[in-house]
Amino acid sequence: MYDLHTLDSDSPRPSTYSVRNELVANKADWQYVLSARTLQLAIADLGTAWQNFFDKSQPDWGKPAFKSKKAARQGFKTDRAKIVAGKLRLDKPRGVKDWYDIRISKHTDLSGTLKVVSIYRENGKYWASLPFEVELDDKPQTGDNSAVDVNVGHLNYTVGIVDTLPKRLRKLYQRINFYQKQLSHKRVVDGNKATKGSRYGAMRTKLQRDYRKVANIQHDIMQKFTTQLVNNYDKIVIEDLSVKEMQMSHVASKGLQRSMFGYFRQILSYKCDWYGKELILADHEYPSTQRCSKCGHIKVGADKITLQGNVTHRTKHSEYVCYSCGAILDRDENAVANLLDLI
Numbered sequence: 605m606y607d608l609h610t611l612d613s614d615s616p617r618p619s620t621y622s623v624r625n626e627l628v629a630n631k632a633d634w635q636y637v638l639s640a641r642t643l644q645l646a647i648a649d650l651g652t653a654w655q656n657f658f659d660k661s662q663p664d665w666g667k668p669a670f671k672s673k674k675a676a677r678q679g680f681k682t683d684r685a686k687i688v689a690g691k692l693r694l695d696k697p698r699g700v701k702d703w704y705d706i707r708i709s710k711h712t713d714l715s716g717t718l719k720v721v722s723i724y725r726e727n728g729k730y731w732a733s734l735p736f737e738v739e740l741d742d743k744p745q746t747g748d749n750s751a752v753d754v755n756v757g758h759l760n761y762t763v764g765i766v767d768t769l770p771k772r773l774r775k776l777y778q779r780i781n782f783y784q785k786q787l788s789h790k791r792v793v794d795g796n797k798a799t800k801g802s803r804y805g806a807m808r809t810k811l812q813r814d815y816r817k818v819a820n821i822q823h824d825i826m827q828k829f830t831t832q833l834v835n836n837y838d839k840i841v842i843e844d845l846s847v848k849e850m851q852m853s854h855v856a857s858k859g860l861q862r863s864m865f866g867y868f869r870q871i872l873s874y875k876c877d878w879y880g881k882e883l884i885l886a887d888h889e890y891p892s893t894q895r896c897s898k899c900g901h902i903k904v905g906a907d908k909i910t911l912q913g914n915v916t917h918r919t920k921h922s923e924y925v926c927y928s929c930g931a932i933l934d935r936d937e938n939a940v941a942n943l944l945d946l947i
């Protein structure tokens with residue numbers, strides 16, 4: 605189970621265990637009050653982070669980042685948490701008399717094996733993330749397939765459209781934009797002192813609250829949609845999303861909206877895995893926008909359609925007009941049909 609914790613001459617570095625022993629031996633008095641697992645899990649996480657960083661087959665891993673105690677999100681992990689009678693029970697710290705289980709709202713049907721629980725504080729509230737290991741059965745095969753075309757503000761698939769930019773999300777983007785401008789203005793005017801002010805702090809709290817709301821709304825839309833996809837289809841085609849992300853350069857709050865695509869692919873991919881469904885990724889060279897789904901003709905040069913339609917042929921941004929077979933199609937529906945042709 606334990607490996608890779610050696611000091612060798614090529615990459616001399618302390619092992620997770622030498623660091624742990626050192627820190628455990630030098631615990632401060634206040635640390636004895638806490639569950640011993642808190643320190644141990646933090647060191648184990650750091651060890652894994654460094655191991656990933658030195659893993660040459662994973663070039664994307666960055667160096668572990670320093671976590672400031674001033675950061676907005678503060679947390680710890682424990683592997684000793686339990687669910688007792690529908691309540692969350694954490695390790696009782698030493699020397700504490702009154703210790704209560706924590707009530708869990710809404711979801712009462714928690715089952716499976718509880719894994720390492722993260723507790724964190726953000727925006728003055730405490731959160732617990734409870735990962736469960738559960739046995740999953742494959743979803744029944746439906747004999748039906750689908751494809752999803754990602755667009756600015758909506759997703760098209762074989763039987764409809766999912767709105768990914770509802771009004772409440774748009775409003776939150778605007779407000780986040782406003783707070784960010786105000787805060788950066790304060791920083792320019794007041795310099796280093798700015799971040800210490802109480803009004804600055806209050807506004808930053810509001811900003812963080814809105815970020816949390818945005819994430820909740822986005823996750824809700826994507827979780828529901830991906831569940832629907834794995835329930836109803838056996839094979840699902842999606843395109844390489846990096847191409848679409850680049851086309852979004854004109855969208856306000858694109859960073860916030862973009863993060864949704866990565867999330868979409870990530871959760872769809874693990875849900876397909878869980879439930880025995882197949883996810884097909886279209887190659888980023890595949891001309892899902894330029895191809896005619898009726899005859900297979902692919903537009904080139906001046907015939908190509910852009911987000912604004914085609915200037916040469918005066919077509920609208922929402923249509924696909926084929927100059928080979930004469931078909932007039934909805935641009936997004938055509939893209940979905942093209943993706944579906946990959947199955």
Ligand SMILES: [Zn+2]
Nearest residue numbers: 896899926929
């Ligand atoms: Zn055609």
